Amino acid sequence: MKGRRVTFGAILLEIIIVIIGISIAFGLSNWGERRKEVRMGDEFVRTMINDLKSDSAAFVYQIANVQENISNVESFMDMCRRKDFREDSVRWYVGNFMNKNNWLINSNTYEILKSGGKLDIITDFELRSDISFFYRIRTYQTDVILEQNLAFEQNQMNPYLTKHSDYFISDIPDNGFVRDIEFQNLLGRWRDLKEGKLSIYENTLEDIKALIPKLEAYLE
Known part of the structure; x- marks a missing residue:
């Protein structure tokens, strides 16, 4: 009986050693994977x-x-209100007020992390929240204001200008269309869209300037 008890104790000890060894190996594997994820998060x-x-x-x-x-559009609108329709000024404003200024945020890195369920490899919870807020809100806003501008151009301004395309190709252009209330209302709508875009772009730039130092501090 005594010999059997010793044998049983030895077996039990071996089992415990094996369990401990597996636990250590599993822990080291998890630690290594976590370190790998941290390095990936830093990249x-x-x-x-x-x-x-x-x-x-x-x-x-x-x-x-x-x-x-915006300044050009407002000057054009003021010229229309004053009925100061000098040919050279009208031609210059009509040729310039439709300048398009669009930019979409590069959200590829964020989308890769989000779609892969890997945002948590950035271990700072508050920083993750700031990143998610920025890309969700500012990307949405810049997308929407671009869509609104394009819709206005395609559905309202471009069709109106197309009706008066002779102005752009005639040797003796008739600038009478700029006297129309319809055209002046279109200018006002264009100005409002530009002001909305300006506000979104300025707020986005402020958020970028605030987010970059937080990301850099995270890497230190």
Whole structure:
């Protein structure tokens, strides 16, 4: 009996050793996978920083263009109100007020993480929330304002200008269409859309400037 008890104890000890060994190996494997995910998360964050820096430079440029565009439209509207229809001025404004200034946020890195269910590899919960808010809200807003501008151009402004296409090709153009209330209302709508775009672009740029330092601090 004594020999059997010793044998049973030895077997039990071996089982315990095996269990401990498996647990350590499993723990080391999980630790290694987690370290791998952390390094992957850092790479995604670096890519996101580069994306945001490119977006930041683009929005600075776009904002300046939109501001200039709004100024031109308002000057054109003022000229129409004053009925100061000088031929050279009308031709210049008609040729310039439709300048298009659009930019869509580069959300590829965020979408890769989101679609793969990998956002949690960025371990800072608050930072993850800031990233998600920025890309969900600002991407949606820039998409919507672009759609609104395109719809206005295609469904209202372009059809109106097409009706008066002789103005753009005639040697002796008739600028009478700019006197129409319909055209002046279209200018007002165009100005309002541009102001909406400007507000969204400015807010987006502010958020980018706030988010980049948080991402850089995360990597330190």
